[in-house]
Amino acid sequence: MTTEMKASVLKNLDAVRAMIRRHKRNDMLFAMVGLVALMLGLLTLLTLFIDLVMDGYPRFNLQFFSDFPSRRAGSAGLLSAWVGSALVMLVTFLTAVPVGVAAGLYLEEYAPKNWFSDLIEINVSNLAGVPSIIYGLLALGLFVYGFNFGQSILTAGLTLGLLILPIVIVSTREAIRGIPVAIREAAYAVGATKWQVVSDHVVKYSQGGILTGVIIGMSRAIGETAPIITIGALTFIAFLPPSPISDVAPFINFQWLDSGFTVLPIQMFNWLSRPDHAFHINAAATGAIIIVVTLLMNGTAIYLRYKIRKNIKW
């Protein structure tokens, strides 16, 4: 290589280095803007959470979970609210998951692809964005008056189930779509029927995604207030629903489904609307608890997704 060729390479290299330095300034700039944007959202939420925890701090003890609501703020507790929330969530889970997963599977695997299924697809996605109070109104007409379920746990559970149904359907479909065609073809090629392909492979490999969608739906449902108020949930309840487990055969009873109830966000709303400041401390504590529960549920969703997907590589 001649010396002038070498010189030209080196000169060129200097120009390249100058250009890279220039480009990297944009890199840095965006990194900074991005960090500020992230902090803006994160810090606001964190401040809110810390504020709730600090306000509600005096109530963080076991008593708070085992006491019924009371006229005296100091001895008022969450017992009926968290038991109500848990039972309502149970009904929601048991209805939304089978119906949502089955609907998602049918739409994705069985339904013919035409303008009608496109229309359904658009509507399902649209339903996920409908304001929750509309579901409350629907439930009031259908479950409370139509089916005479009353202002019960069953009604609330079904309402919230309906509310998260689109979330479950959409996440099921998305999880299913992530499975490569080659895997399906491999199963068909050994002579499997559609149902065998779906049950042995499609459902199994998309479990992680489906579960994530279910949990995210549930964590949305647990904080919902508007539809529950619409169907007429009580705000002051000093009793527990009958236990689902009984000591005589068949050891399970369903009376609790018919019971009146309250849930965490409604209890919080109730305390918040009182003039006495002492109740506001209870409300703050409840708010912090709802956030922690939601956080735990979403954390579980992320963990499960990671754990299930770890063994699957496309």
Place this chain on the structure above:
Amino acid sequence: MVNITTPIKAEARDLNFFYSNGNQALKSINMPLYEKKITALIGPSGCGKSTFLRCFNRMHDLYPGNKYQGQIVMHPDNTNILEAGVDPIEVRMRISMVFQKPNPFPKTIYENVAYGLRVRDEKNKRTLDDKVEEALKGAALWNEVKDRLQDLAFNLSGGQQQRLCIARALATDPEIMLFDEPTSALDPIATANIEELMSELKEKLTILVVTHNMQQAARVSDYTAYMYLGELMEYGDTNQIFTRPTRKETEDYITGKFG
């Protein structure tokens, strides 16, 4: 059998490489790349060929925890491209790469080829047009696409897509071009086209190619390196490696007794 009159474009000196999980994928590799020659890397799967190739454009820097030891020195400027002070972007501006599967962007044919130039701040329409045409001609694709440069790249066949990726890598006048099993996803005719193209490209630049196909290494390369378990077992003139390998392991692999 090393030809001492051919200048060296780049050389690995005592190169070790560790993946983030602690695996040592390359073990003290010493190897030259001769200027305007094709060097082929052969060896069984998982022996470190692709890992070695990807050291040359610092692809491993994209994933945290990977570690290089030793040097890859580029001539004539004697830059050790693995040095911490050397920007990987600078390295990639000098050394381009073609991947195993064709990976065109979901953009037009023209924009695919022009992207490397745009990254380098080239805005002049005339210059872009000229360079795109030149690169597509260099990649033997111009005649097939000159009337539809604004078509989406995905509408091309697999072989055409791979030549488009070569044109994209070529448009920026690289000093070295890396090929990571460039024909393993292609049919025999497309493969023959790419091989012919590589032979033409070495008029202008230095090529390092990973291949699983022994005949391909024999057909296109000037020098061949046989790697096994992260080590460079044998390196030399392609004719010599294929006709008179000095090591038993190399002979076994080439003749298909092993691997």
